[in-house]
Every structure is written in C-alpha cells, then in structure tokens.
Amino acid sequence: MPPAPSSPSPLPGLLLLLSVTTGLVDAVSVLGLGKVFTANMTGNVVFLGFAAAQTPGFSVAPYMVALLTFFIGALIAGRVGQRFAKRPLRQWLTVAALTEAALLWIAAIVALRFDVPTLRPTVALFAIIALTAIAMGFRNATIRQLKVPDLTTTVLTLTVTGIAADSSMAGGANPNLARRVGAILAIFAGAAAGALMVMRMGLALPLLASGVIILLGTLLCVRHPAATLPHGA
Template identity: 30%
Template structure:
C-alpha cells in the first residue's frame, strides 16, 4: 500500500469518528434516533409501531428519509469510482464540503440556542445531521475500496471476524479495526460532550470533517499535475 493510500485510510477513520459522534449526539440530544445507522432506525420504526410511540416513529422516519436524501446528493456530487481515479478524487472533497456546510448550519442553530431547542427544533437538527452523514456515506463509496465505509460498519465488523477466523495476519484487518475504533471513540467523545458540555458538542463534528477537508488537499492532484500526467501518458 502506498503512503498516499495509508493517509487516505486515516482520513476515512476520522470520518468514522464523526459518524460515531453524530450518532451519539442524535441519540442523546435530538430525539433518540440514529443519524447513520439506518438498520437501527428501521428497527426503531418497527418498535414505535408496536408501542404506538408517534414521536419515536417521527424521529426515526425523518432520519431515514433525510439520510436517503443525503446519499442521493452525495452520489450526485462525488460520482462513482473510476479505474483512473487518484487516491483522493476531487469530487469527494466537493461532496464533503457540502456535508461540512450542512453541519455548520446545524452547529450555528444549536449553539445560538444555547444547546436547548424545542422538540420541533431537535427534529430539524436531527434531519440535518442525518442528511450530512448520508452525503458522507455515499461520497466515501467513490473510493471504490471494498470495506472502506464510515457508516456501514456492521459489515466491517463481519469482515474483520471472518478474516481473523481464516487466519489472516493482523495487517489485513488493521483498517477494519481502526474504522470500528474510530466509530466507538467518536461515540464516546460525542456522548461525553452531549452530557457534559452540550453547547459545544457540534464542534467535534466540525473538527473531524474540517480536518479531513484540509488534509485531503495534499492528496488531491491539482489541475496542473493532472494535465501533466495526461500529457505524459498520451505523449
């Protein structure tokens, strides 16, 4: 694996940390629904029907719908993987910039309200968070790397267990382990802020995505270098 690929993987781990933090904040502060774990939200939607809990149904359903919208937006912006893609395609940064803008909107509203919003306000902020993670989830798929995900981590855990059971060396499961640890660590940090300092909790999410955007600039080929590479190939 190249040095650039290793750096890309570390940035994706940072995005998984953002997923964990955003999910924890959604569960603790924004109505008790997930913002990236749509399997969990589908279960919550079913449970809400059994319990007759309209509020839970509304929150879980809103999160699912907004995540789907975010996925569609992310795919439109980032596109699909191509054989000639660089390690970090510029389209991914474009999609993550939109995610960052959505998180800025949510953070501004939350912090202006002093971390205390009405039920309707919490539902709106949950919707923004779910949309942001939908964008993140589909844009990461542009890498076209199997197992590289920041939201579908049940599959990552399954892959890790299967590889360890098959006797694969630790280096073959290192990335999967880091993604899972990133998710858990993000949930721990997000949960801690949500309980101890809720007003500043969104800063963790902004820091994660903002750092990824800044660092990815060093992995994204400039127009000049891309043109030079094309000239070398055609020449």
C-alpha cells in the same frame, strides 16, 4: 526500468478520521435527540418498527425524518459523484467535506437554542435530525462510490464479521486487520468523546467539532499527490 511504486492512497487515513465523527454524530442523535440515529439507518428501521407497534418511548416522526433526509443526502451525493468521478479526487473530496461541514455547523447553530431534556423546541429537534441525516447520507453515498475496502466510516457489522471470518482461527489470512480494528476504535473513540461533550456541554460542541475534523482532515488529504488524479486512475 520498472516504474517507481506509487505512494499509498491517503483515503484510508481520511476515512478512519471520518469514522471518529460518526461516533460524535451518533452521540448527538442518540443521547440528545431522543434515541434516533442520523448516521446509521439500521437502528432507525428497528425503532420505527417499535413505534409502529406503539411501544412506549418511540415515535414514528423522528425516524421517518431521519430516513427520508438521509435518503435525500445520499441521492444528492450520488449525483455529485457522477459529476466529479473523472475529475481530480481533491475536487470531489473538497466538495463533500464542505457540504458535510456546512450542514453540521448549521445544526450546531440550531442546537444552541435546543433543550435536550425536554426535546424542545420541536422544530429545532427535527431541524437537527434533518441536517445531520442529510450530511451522513451524503457521506455514506460518497464513501460507497470511493470503494475503499473495510472502511465505510459508519457501519461496523461487516467489519466485525470480517475480523472473525477472515481470522487465522477461521483459517483465513487476517486481511486488512489493522484497518478493521482501527475503524472500530475510531467510532468507539468518537462516541465516547461525543457522549462526554453532550452530557457536559450540550449538542453544539460535538457538531462543531465534527465539521472541523471533516474539513481539516480532508484539506490534509487533498495535499497528497494521489489526490491530483481521478479516483482509481
């Protein structure tokens, strides 16, 4: 008798939910921290180039802080992934969610005393950049190790490319189309919601909401039977 088919992995659903939080965090960093990305480093490298050319409105320090702290978060997540790769997936996901949520909630507390129009106090500005970049670096490295196709939760360039290049118009079979479109819509929805929160209520609420979504989504995910096994088992 053939084995019963295994139930679908809970990871795609979780990663789509995490993509929403990317939009929230980007809304905080771009709209509230002076045009700096803490979830996606491509923009920071471009902006750093602008700053190096002494373009008005761009300063080296915020982008360097974001890049360095993102690197630190990714480095830590790489070590965590090595430690938890052979353990039940639920342990790995829970540690990652608690880490991200804690960092974002601390950033939310710092944001309560931060003035967006003046970007003051400066120490709070750099603290929020660092805390959110560490969280997103940790996220990116974790997702990279999980290797779920077409769901990076933070980057959409290859997603949009895949939709076009693999489409029936290009002679392809539209693989993972729903997942790819879902990723775009998730980040769009998070960015729109985050922008409304930032403009009307400041930075603390979207950061708080991001941590809640990450933690609750992960707690639901780890209840799935597949989460009792090591990833890929």
